[in-house]
Amino acid sequence: MSARARHLAWLLLGALSLPPAAALAADERPASTNQAGEDMNAYVEGASRLEGRIMAPCCWMQTIDIHGSPIAEELRSEIRKRLRAGESSDAIEASFVQRYGEKILAVPNSSPIGGLATFLALGFGGAGVSAYFMLKRWSRAGKATGGKPPKAKKSAEQASGDDPKRDVLDERLDRELSEITDQA
Numbered sequence: 474m475s476a477r478a479r480h481l482a483w484l485l486l487g488a489l490s491l492p493p494a495a496a497l498a499a500d501e502r503p504a505s506t507n508q509a510g511e512d513m514n515a516y517v518e519g520a521s522r523l524e525g526r527i528m529a530p531c532c533w534m535q536t537i538d539i540h541g542s543p544i545a546e547e548l549r550s551e552i553r554k555r556l557r558a559g560e561s562s563d564a565i566e567a568s569f570v571q572r573y574g575e576k577i578l579a580v581p582n583s584s585p586i587g588g589l590a591t592f593l594a595l596g597f598g599g600a601g602v603s604a605y606f607m608l609k610r611w612s613r614a615g616k617a618t619g620g621k622p623p624k625a626k627k628s629a630e631q632a633s634g635d636d637p638k639r640d641v642l643d644e645r646l647d648r649e650l651s652e653i654t655d656q657a
Contacts, residue, residue: 517553519562524549526579527569536579 524538529545537545548569555565569577580586 515553517556519556520549520553523552523556523562523565526566527552528577528579530573530577533576 521538525536527537527548529535529537529540529542529548531540531542531544534540535545537548552565556562566578575581
């Protein structure tokens with residue numbers, strides 16, 4: 474038997490070993506429906522925001538929008554039903570707080586995170602405004618000098634008009650430089 478024929482035989486054997494679709498459990502539902510048969514992927518305005526703010530009361534580790542426990546599924550279903558009935562998300566959140574306590578909220582109302590976020594936003598906004606005006610001032614200063622760097626201030630000796638004093642080392646340097654240029 475050739476290698477190709479053996480490969481096809483293995484593929485056929487593998488395909489036959491899989492259970493047929495009809496043999497799957499009759500009570501299995503697609504992942505997008507809950508036990509009540511409700512489509513959990515259907516859009517309900519405000520549901521995803523509220524589900525992201527509520528903690529799963531079974532373990533208090535994740536919000537119910539990503540948690541997979543039965544109680545999280547029940548709470549998601551309850552939120553969607555109540556929102557479809559016209560109840561406000563604030564009222565639903567308040568009823569969960571009344572039922573489970575303040576711990577049910579992912580970010581409690583008494584948390585300093587909201588104040589910190591406001592402080593940081595104002596701080597970064599102020600830094601941005603300051604940077605804008607600083608850059609604007611620098612660009613104006615550059616235009617005033619014609620794009621050239623500002624001239625260095627004259628020393629006190631140069632300002633008076635006198636030549637600076639020359640010492641022995643200056644004379645020696647001048648002499649050596651003139652010798653080098655004569656040799657070249």
